[in-house]
Amino acid sequence: MFETAEIGQKIDKNVFRKREPEIRTALIEAQRALRARGVGVIIIVAGAEGAGKGEVVHRLATWFDPRGVETHAFWDETQEEREHPRFWRYWRAIPRAGSIAVMFGSWYTRAILDRARDASDDASYEADLHRIAALERMLTDDGVLIVKLWFHLSRNEHRKRLRKARSEGQAVSPHTENILEHYDLLMRLAERAVRVTDAQAAPWRLIESTDAKYRDLTAGETLLAAIRARLEERPTAPSIPRDPEPEPDAVTVLDRVDLSLSLSPETYRTKLDASQRRLSNLAWEARTRGVSTIAVFEGWDAAGKGGAIRRVSQAMDARLYRTVPVGAPTDEEAARHYLWRFWRHVPRSGYMTLFDRSWYGRVLVERVEGLAPPEAWQRAYLEINDFEEQLVDAGVVLLKFWMHISRDEQLRRFRERQETEWKKHKITAEDWRNREKWGAYRTAVDDMVARTSTPDAPWTLVAANDKRHARVQVLETFCTRLRDALDGKV
Amino acid sequence: MFETAEIGQKIDKNVFRKREPEIRTALIEAQRALRARGVGVIIIVAGAEGAGKGEVVHRLATWFDPRGVETHAFWDETQEEREHPRFWRYWRAIPRAGSIAVMFGSWYTRAILDRARDASDDASYEADLHRIAALERMLTDDGVLIVKLWFHLSRNEHRKRLRKARSEGQAVSPHTENILEHYDLLMRLAERAVRVTDAQAAPWRLIESTDAKYRDLTAGETLLAAIRARLEERPTAPSIPRDPEPEPDAVTVLDRVDLSLSLSPETYRTKLDASQRRLSNLAWEARTRGVSTIAVFEGWDAAGKGGAIRRVSQAMDARLYRTVPVGAPTDEEAARHYLWRFWRHVPRSGYMTLFDRSWYGRVLVERVEGLAPPEAWQRAYLEINDFEEQLVDAGVVLLKFWMHISRDEQLRRFRERQETEWKKHKITAEDWRNREKWGAYRTAVDDMVARTSTPDAPWTLVAANDKRHARVQVLETFCTRLRDALDGKV
Numbered sequence: 014m015f016e017t018a019e020i021g022q023k024i025d026k027n028v029f030r031k032r033e034p035e036i037r038t039a040l041i042e043a044q045r046a047l048r049a050r051g052v053g054v055i056i057i058v059a060g061a062e063g064a065g066k067g068e069v070v071h072r073l074a075t076w077f078d079p080r081g082v083e084t085h086a087f088w089d090e091t092q093e094e095r096e097h098p099r100f101w102r103y104w105r106a107i108p109r110a111g112s113i114a115v116m117f118g119s120w121y122t123r124a125i126l127d128r129a130r131d132a133s134d135d136a137s138y139e140a141d142l143h144r145i146a147a148l149e150r151m152l153t154d155d156g157v158l159i160v161k162l163w164f165h166l167s168r169n170e171h172r173k174r175l176r177k178a179r180s181e182g183q184a185v186s187p188h189t190e191n192i193l194e195h196y197d198l199l200m201r202l203a204e205r206a207v208r209v210t211d212a213q214a215a216p217w218r219l220i221e222s223t224d225a226k227y228r229d230l231t232a233g234e235t236l237l238a239a240i241r242a243r244l245e246e247r248p249t250a251p252s253i254p255r256d257p258e259p260e261p262d263a264v265t266v267l268d269r270v271d272l273s274l275s276l277s278p279e280t281y282r283t284k285l286d287a288s289q290r291r292l293s294n295l296a297w298e299a300r301t302r303g304v305s306t307i308a309v310f311e312g313w314d315a316a317g318k319g320g321a322i323r324r325v326s327q328a329m330d331a332r333l334y335r336t337v338p339v340g341a342p343t344d345e346e347a348a349r350h351y352l353w354r355f356w357r358h359v360p361r362s363g364y365m366t367l368f369d370r371s372w373y374g375r376v377l378v379e380r381v382e383g384l385a386p387p388e389a390w391q392r393a394y395l396e397i398n399d400f401e402e403q404l405v406d407a408g409v410v411l412l413k414f415w416m417h418i419s420r421d422e423q424l425r426r427f428r429e430r431q432e433t434e435w436k437k438h439k440i441t442a443e444d445w446r447n448r449e450k451w452g453a454y455r456t457a458v459d460d461m462v463a464r465t466s467t468p469d470a471p472w473t474l475v476a477a478n479d480k481r482h483a484r485v486q487v488l489e490t491f492c493t494r495l496r497d498a499l500d501g502k503v
Numbered sequence: 504m505f506e507t508a509e510i511g512q513k514i515d516k517n518v519f520r521k522r523e524p525e526i527r528t529a530l531i532e533a534q535r536a537l538r539a540r541g542v543g544v545i546i547i548v549a550g551a552e553g554a555g556k557g558e559v560v561h562r563l564a565t566w567f568d569p570r571g572v573e574t575h576a577f578w579d580e581t582q583e584e585r586e587h588p589r590f591w592r593y594w595r596a597i598p599r600a601g602s603i604a605v606m607f608g609s610w611y612t613r614a615i616l617d618r619a620r621d622a623s624d625d626a627s628y629e630a631d632l633h634r635i636a637a638l639e640r641m642l643t644d645d646g647v648l649i650v651k652l653w654f655h656l657s658r659n660e661h662r663k664r665l666r667k668a669r670s671e672g673q674a675v676s677p678h679t680e681n682i683l684e685h686y687d688l689l690m691r692l693a694e695r696a697v698r699v700t701d702a703q704a705a706p707w708r709l710i711e712s713t714d715a716k717y718r719d720l721t722a723g724e725t726l727l728a729a730i731r732a733r734l735e736e737r738p739t740a741p742s743i744p745r746d747p748e749p750e751p752d753a754v755t756v757l758d759r760v761d762l763s764l765s766l767s768p769e770t771y772r773t774k775l776d777a778s779q780r781r782l783s784n785l786a787w788e789a790r791t792r793g794v795s796t797i798a799v800f801e802g803w804d805a806a807g808k809g810g811a812i813r814r815v816s817q818a819m820d821a822r823l824y825r826t827v828p829v830g831a832p833t834d835e836e837a838a839r840h841y842l843w844r845f846w847r848h849v850p851r852s853g854y855m856t857l858f859d860r861s862w863y864g865r866v867l868v869e870r871v872e873g874l875a876p877p878e879a880w881q882r883a884y885l886e887i888n889d890f891e892e893q894l895v896d897a898g899v900v901l902l903k904f905w906m907h908i909s910r911d912e913q914l915r916r917f918r919e920r921q922e923t924e925w926k927k928h929k930i931t932a933e934d935w936r937n938r939e940k941w942g943a944y945r946t947a948v949d950d951m952v953a954r955t956s957t958p959d960a961p962w963t964l965v966a967a968n969d970k971r972h973a974r975v976q977v978l979e980t981f982c983t984r985l986r987d988a989l990d991g992k993v
Contacts, residue, residue: 034924040925066821067820067822079859080828082828086823088822091586092581093581093582093583117821183783290673323564326561331557331560331576332557332578338569338572344834434528
């Protein structure tokens with residue numbers, strides 16, 4: 014495949030001088046239009062070490078208006094990055110709507126190098142590439158423009174350059190020297206990467222890099238064409254019909270929850286104490302062994318999410334966990350893919366994050382209230398499963414609780430809250446409005462559980478009409494899952 | 504001093520039951536008022552290991568509305584944290600305006616423990632405490648409410664508890680066991696810390712912690728009183744008069760810059776090549792040796808900041824540096840102390856950040872345009888000096904460039920920009936307006952240089968009427984400073 018980029022293309026100095034100002038002007042215009050339209054752009058600058066990626070990055074920095082461009086170099090992983098799921102570092106670099114991220118190195122670099130160094134095998138290399146394709150699809154679905162440039166140099170050209178650099182006593186990057194030795198292998202792996210991830214929404218462009226002027230001008234023109242094509246696109250009408258009205262009496266997974274379950278105060282006290290003590294020890298053990306945990310709490314308004322979370326967190330040393338209440342996104346969050354804000358809070362090895370509401374908002378409130386278009390929330394099941402799979406693959410213990418109460422019980426609690434001074438703030442007009450949509454939420458919960466309960470990340474439906482029973486169920490589930498994980502049973 | 508918290512205070516169960524709901528209600532109210540007024544709160548939960556800090560943190564989590572409260576536990580430093588100036592991790596935890604940060608452990612913990620372990624001496628312990636006091640003053644000046652709670656247990660009580668925990672087979676945090684052994688030393692160090700940092704704007708409150716109910720209720724009441732006092736304060740009128748009109752002909756430090764300096768194209772090419780090559784090698788060496796660099800570029804509009812930055816960055820491998828253009832803050836940034844957004848971008852060991860405009864905006868544009876009140880920008884000189892001192896103490900090489908041109912030269916460049924297609928975007932109505940305030944900016948620059956040019960972080964005034972001269976001056980200064988730092992001459 015790369016032979017197509019070994020045909021000796023070059024550009025005359027005078028031609029370059031004439032065309033450079035044109036392309037600069039056009040890129041600046043394009044950048045302004047992107048900003049106005051709120052389109053984020055990721056430019057992946059890939060290719061073998063020594064092909065001039067760095068020079069291209071510098072050139073782009075000159076051509077674009079630096080306000081609104083960030084360059085991210087993915088190179089050595091920091092300790093903090095190693096203690097998170099692999100893609101955590103890439104999610105940190107996702108550009109805001111309307112701005113540009115130049116990725117020097119990228120999610121491809123590590124996958125290719127790991128395989129080259131035999132740190133992964135063919136199967137996991139394929140899995141890496143498919144995960145990359147999924148990430149790119151997720152971002153392009155969200156409206157991000159991804160431009161992928163592969164800069165190629167023939168083996169001879171590599172050899173020539175290295176020789177020249179050495180003879181002139183130039184500083185040579187530590188990786189450059191290895192290229193020639195492993196040239197065939199790297200090209201084979203690169204070719205495979207390009208093949209698997211050459212999607213319509215994020216196609217690759219190979220650029221011959223022997224002549225710097227040809228290389229830079231072609232990069233600029235490719236970018237420009239991609240941006241223009243994107244700006245000319247009409248927003249397509251949602252292809253999927255609006256959510257049908259739910260059958261009010263349809264049987265859902267929630268009907269299987271036995272809401273009559275309850276505990277006496279004495280049994281509650283005993284069981285709560287025992288499981289909190291157990292969890293306290295498990296949390297220390299998890300920290301010592303570097304096992305991290307994420308627990309998601311979803312449920313009806315007033316179902317007791319907060320109370321359950323507190324019973325869990327009270328059991329643990331406050332240094333071992335963080336609670337993240339999920340409310341309205343900040344502007345930095347709203348300007349990016351909706352999963353970005355959750356990636357931010359993925360704990361490092363040995364620690365725990367408790368989410369009070371979560372990414373499931375996408376397929377619950379955003380679906381029911383029409384805050385996300387149907388194609389967005391329908392896509393979200395896949396995106397969420399992929400996200401959670403990455404967490405689990407990285408060794409995270411993932412717990413998901415749906416706190417279930419009956420509609421009557423909810424009414425009773427709403428009234429009680431209104432009557433308790435320090436609980437009043439918990440009940441708003443919005444809660445009453447949500448209550449009216451009970452049927453639609455039931456359908457949404459049913460779909461959510463059906464589509465996102467996986468063996469490694471199952472939903473626990475909590476019978477929460479009795480708060481005591483609910484809390485003990487949550488704590489005991491917590492302990493069991495954590496124990497199993499620490500015993501390697503998952 | 505701590506004897507005042509060993510008098511055996513306790514609270515009866517029934518009293519607690521009666522008062523807890525009152526205090527919860529009041530705290531919820533207070534929290535709402537804080538949010539409405541945009542006041543950020545830092546609650547420091549300090550005291551010896553085992554005094555029940557964790558339980559207090561849990562209690563507060565129950566009492567406050569969890570939306571808008573974040574708990575930060577400062578414990579083990581991550582590798583990433585170790586590779587930054589010490590306070591970097593604390594700045595990451597500064598709460599947004601209107602929200603609450605509970606700090607479990609805090610900037611005090613490490614200072615005290617370092618001294619206890621002889622990792623620091625008396626002099627540097629004092630320095631640490633004064634730096635902490637400066638940080639707290641900076642935050643309270645900015646409108647943050649800091650409530651500092653010290654939870655105290657007598658030696659006997661510590662002994663009793665440890666014995667009990669052991670006999671019951673409870674998990675004991677790894678640090679608890681050491682307390683008794685080092686009790687006197689820790690108390691002496693703690694007492695010193697409390698003395699040095701017991702400022703009017705951020706006073707300490709000692710809380711006897713033998714009885715959990717007394718401890719928690721007192722913590723709640725202290726908090727409540729502090730919040731109420733803060734909410735009742737009238738915003739004081741600025742005590743300092745508005746900036747006087749500048750003398751248009753006053754001689755400033757800028758007059759000493761020889762704007763006639765220039766370089767021929769040939770000399771420029773030779774010198775640029777030589778210094779870029781030198782910088783390329785220095786940047787690699789700095790990375791290898793873990794020396795990080797921050798360069799600040801300020802200057803008149805159209806003075807050539809961007810061009811100078813690019814000549815610097817082109818010299819280096821794009822993985823070694825980041826360029827941060829400083830424009831309007833995001834909402835996450837605007838909701839915090841103005842230095843927060845710059846702390847975010849402090850590079851880790853071995854890397855470089857180039858700031859295109861910087862924290863000096865506070866004493867330049869914000870002063871001249873009246874965007875910051877006089878007491879805020881006047882305070883900023885001290886804050887900036889302290890910030891930069893921390894960077895330098897952490898081994899960061901700090902370069903500050905003021906790109907200077909004459910007013911006539913600026914006019915010529917504005918016109919040229921308007922006539923060049925791909926430069927047009929650089930010139931706006933605002934630039935023309937700023938130009939009218941040349942005199943006020945001159946005064947501001949003069950003050951800035953006078954007050955913030957320190958031996959370790961001097962300003963370099965760049966003669967920039969000739970772009971070639973300016974770029975070479977920047978690059979050569981860069982190389983010299985970096986070389987000196989690597990040779991240990993700074």
